Amino acid sequence: MALTGLQIFKLLPKTNCKKCGMPTCLAFAMQLAQKRAKLEDCPDVSEEAKEQLAAAAAPPMQLVTFGTGEAQVQVGQETVMFRHEEKFHNPTIVAVTVSDKLTGEDLKKRIESVNSLQFERVGTKLGVKAIAVINDSGSDDAFAEACATIKGASDLALILVTESPEAMAAAVGKTADAVPLLAQAAPDTAEAMAKIAKESSCPLVAKAESIETLSELTEKIKAEGVEDIVLSLDGLSFRDQLFNLSRMRALSLKKVFRPLGYPSLSFVADPASRRGGVDSDSDQQAAMAVSLICKYSSIVVVDTVEPSALLPMLTAIMNIFSDPQIPVQVEPKVYPIGEPDEKSPLMFTTNFSLTYYTVESDVEASRIPSYILVVDTEGTSVLTAYSGDKLNEKTVADAMAKANVESLVKHRKLIIPGYVAVMSGKLEEATNWEVMVGPRECSMLPKYLQEVWRKD
Ligand code: SF4
Incomplete structure (x- = not known):
């Protein structure tokens, strides 16, 4: 917990x-309490005071990094319980399992399936960020071989999942340069697993069945010299897992309870009952994973490679981890849809991402090449922007001039959203263009372009 000015003064x-x-x-x-001064500005502060003040200034939840290069991911360092209090910082990582029982073509196919789980939604790329290699075989060599093969065949970050310190040591021997996340150390294997994590500089997952055991375990692992720890609640019902994830979050952020001040990992399917490479109920996994993403898993490990199950998880992450104070926006400019020419329709919408991409897909559905002029309304939708005077004849005329739309089309006709038909007259005066009032709902755009624009 941050120190008050008086507490700092005593030091x-x-x-x-x-x-x-x-x-x-x-x-x-x-000034220091309000972060307007730096401790280094006082040359006479004692080393002991420096240590205490630095500890108090440390974030309540540790930041943990694994993977390298483009595949590097970060989890943790969250500061609030609820998104509206500020924002959530490091998006939950979705990892998909690959069993070490798979070999040859089966292994290759599974890795390709996981690699392909990349999507684009409202202009943003979403995707699975890690592969969790599961030691289903029980063999140290098979696990190490599978980890090495996956490392060579995927750019995703690696999570090595085994209960055996011997298997972990063998796998880390072949993958340490990829900085995998090592999962997981139980109370009876903590010492051996911590030794492997420390020697390879990889982060380590601590697993226990209760918060109390888990906090003792993280202290033990920390004492072995491992700083980067991820928490995992093992053997609990789904309900208890969710309940305890919330308790851990509250204890770390509200009480600054350091033994639980780490990000967390959740297996959506129980690792002990995993059937390696065989999908269980994908819909159920999606529902469980989304609940864990909301409350408060930093990493969720699923078995499914069904895109229809992954997309809801990734969409939930995208929504929850966006800054609630900054609407998702697209760049204000002219977007050609298809291959428009000087006779093609020109219409405008706002730079709120959801609005733009909805309009874009409906214009694409019309199969009429068109221009969409995106007006900067600070990421608000058409009606909100109009009500707040961010969308008016002046902003539209300015956007048209800035995008030099006169050089794109010869017809001097502008289609406007039906909801702002009221601005037609003023817009015509401001631009000297003919205003055509489009439909209120952009789902009607294909019909409008086919029937009204073409006839016109
Ligand atoms: S520099 Fe002097 S006045 Fe300033 S905090 Fe240190 S001891 Fe106090």
Whole structure:
């Protein structure tokens, strides 16, 4: 928990020497509490005080990184319980399992299936970010071989899942340069697993059946010299898992309980009953994973490779981890749809992503090559922008001039959204273009373009 100004003051030399530029130590402490001053500005602060102040300033939840290069991912360092309080920082990672029982073509096919789970939604790329290699075979060599093969065949980050320190050591020997996440250390294997994690500089998952055991376990692992830890609740019902994930989040953020101040990992299917490479109920996995993403899993591991199950999870992550104060926007400019020419229709919409991509898909469905002019309305939809005076004849005329639409089409006709038909007259005066009022709902655009524009 952050220290108050008075708590900081007690740790300062209290000589009021003014070397920090403040008239008194108390004034400096108050500035420090508000993060308007730096501790280094006081040259006389003791080493002991520095340690205490640094510990208090550390984030309540550790940031953990694994993978390398483009595949590197970060989880943790969250600061709030609820998104509206500020925002969530590091999006949940979705990992898909690959069993080490798979070999040859079967293994190759499974890796390709996982690699292909990449999507685009409202202009943003979404995808699975990690592969969880499961030691279903029980063999150290098979596990190490599968991990090495997957590392060579996928750009995704790796999570190595085994209960056996021997199998983990063998797999890390072949993949350490990819900085995999090592899952998982139980109370009886903590020492051996921590040794492997420390020597390879890889983060380690600690697993236990209760919060109490888990907090003891993280302290034990930390004492072995491993700082980057991920928490995993094992052997609980789904309901208890969700309940305890929320408790852990509250204890780490509200109480700054350091033993639980780490990101978390959840297996949607129980690792012990996993059937390696065989999909269980994909819909159920999607529903469970989305609940875990909301409350508060940093990494979810699923078995399914069904795109219809993955997309809801990734969409949930996209929505939850967007900044609630910044609407998702597209760049204001002219977007050609198909291969439009000087006779093609020109219409405008706003730069709120959801609005733009809905209009874009309906224009595409019309099969009439068109231009869509996107007006900067600070990421608001048509009616919201109009009500807030961010969409008016001036903003549209300015956007038309800036995009030089006169050079694109010869007809001087502009289709406007039906909801803002009221601005037709003023817009015609401001632009000297003929205004055509389009439909209110953009789902009617294909019909409008086919029947009204073409006839016109
Ligand atoms: S430099 Fe340090 S000791 Fe001197 S006034 Fe500032 S806080 Fe106090």
